[in-house]
Amino acid sequence: MPNLEKLFENNRNWAKGQLADDADYFRRLSSLQSPQFLWIGCSDSRVPANQILGLAPGEVFVHRNIANLVIHTDMNCLSVLQYGVEVLQVQDIIVCGHYGCGGVRAACENAQLGLIDNWLRNIKDTYSRHWAELEGIEDIMARSDRLCDLNVLAQVHSVSHTTIVQNAWRRGQPLAVHGLVYSLHDGLLRDLAVRITSPDQIEDIYTMVA
Ligand code: CO
Numbered sequence: 001m002p003n004l005e006k007l008f009e010n011n012r013n014w015a016k017g018q019l020a021d022d023a024d025y026f027r028r029l030s031s032l033q034s035p036q037f038l039w040i041g042c043s044d045s046r047v048p049a050n051q052i053l054g055l056a057p058g059e060v061f062v063h064r065n066i067a068n069l070v071i072h073t074d075m076n077c078l079s080v081l082q083y084g085v086e087v088l089q090v091q092d093i094i095v096c097g098h099y100g101c102g103g104v105r106a107a108c109e110n111a112q113l114g115l116i117d118n119w120l121r122n123i124k125d126t127y128s129r130h131w132a133e134l135e136g137i138e139d140i141m142a143r144s145d146r147l148c149d150l151n152v153l154a155q156v157h158s159v160s161h162t163t164i165v166q167n168a169w170r171r172g173q174p175l176a177v178h179g180l181v182y183s184l185h186d187g188l189l190r191d192l193a194v195r196i197t198s199p200d201q202i203e204d205i206y207t208m209v210a
Contacts, residue, residue, distance in 0.1 A: 029057060029058050033058050033061075033088065034058075034088065034089075035058060035059050035060050035061045035084075035088060035090060036059070036060075036090060036091050036092060037053070037055070037059070037060045037061065037090055037091075037092050037093075037094060038060070038061045038062075038063070038080070038081070038084040038085070038088075038090040038092070038093045038094065039053070039060050039061070039062045039063070039064075039094050039096060040063050040064075040068055040070060040077070040080075040093065040094065040095045040096070040155065040159070041062070041063075041064050041068050041094075041095075041096040041097075041098075041182075042064060042065070042066065042067055042068045042096075042097065042098055042101055042103065043064045043065055043066050044098060044101065044102070046098075046184055047064075047096070047098050047182055047184075049062045049064070049096075050062075052182060052187070052189065061080070061083075061084045061088055061090060063076075063077055063080040063081075065077065065119075066103040066116065066119060066120075067097070067101055067103030067104055067107070067119075067120070067123055067151065068095060068096060068097050068151070068152065068155060069119070069122050069123070069151075069155060069158075070095065070155045070158040070159050070162075071122055071158070072158065072161070072162070078162065078164070081093075081159065081162060081164050081165070082164045085164050085165065085168050085173070085175065086164070086168070089173065090175070091174055091175060091176065092175075092176050092177075092178060093159055093165075093175065093176070093177045093178065094178050094180055095152050095155045095156050095159060095177070095178070095179050095180070096152070096179075096180040096181065096182055096189070097148045097149070097151055097152040097155075097179075097180075097181045097182070098148065098181060098182040098183070098184060099145045099148055099181060099182070099183050099184060099185070100141075100144075100145070100184050100185075101144075101148050103116075103119075103120060103123065104123055104144055104147050104148050104151055105144045106120055107120040107121075107123035107124050107127060107147070108127065108140065108143060108144050108147060123147065123151055126147065126150050126151050126154045127147055127150075129154075130147075130150050133146070134146060134147060134150075148181055149181055149192060152179040152180070152181055152192055153179055153192060153194055155179075156177050156178070156179040156192075156194050156196060157196070157202065157203075157206075159177045159196075160177050160196045160201070160202050160206075161202060161206040163208055163210075165177065166199055166202075166207065166208055167210060169197075169198055169199055170199070170209075170210070174197075175197070176195055176196065176197045177194075177195070177196040177197075178191070178194070178195055179191075179192040179194040180192060
């Protein structure tokens, strides 16, 4: 596997470095993880959760997919959410989009790309709900970046609409859902100033009582 040789070398050096700093490092981490944060972000290789947040292994539970979507039929994302909330007891769920997102940009256009068109349809639905505002933005990059914001807001609500999150609130578990956007240009996170911490903040039709 010549293509992977460099990776194994990197890995050996990294493990050695960790042990040099803290001889107990792997023994401690292998016995438990108790991250405070769940990150739901884009698969984009330029948006690595741990590095952006300055967090070490063990400090953030991560789910990534194209364009950071939380779809209520996606067993993968829902399983991560359930495990994160109910077992790991994370306190903060961060939905993080990023400007220049290829998935969001593709959803603004009309070309067929294959299977992924079905995934991106969810972003087109958000576009449709905010059609007047988005069509009013002439510059296609600026329009796509505004859709990145709107997509994050929609996913924050989607997380909050799950029974997983609503049941946690009803049990009295402290749990906040946040919406952030990352800029590839300056490496900085922007807070979209949405923070949902109770069922009172969601539309009545989506509240569900066990
Ligand atoms: Co992206």
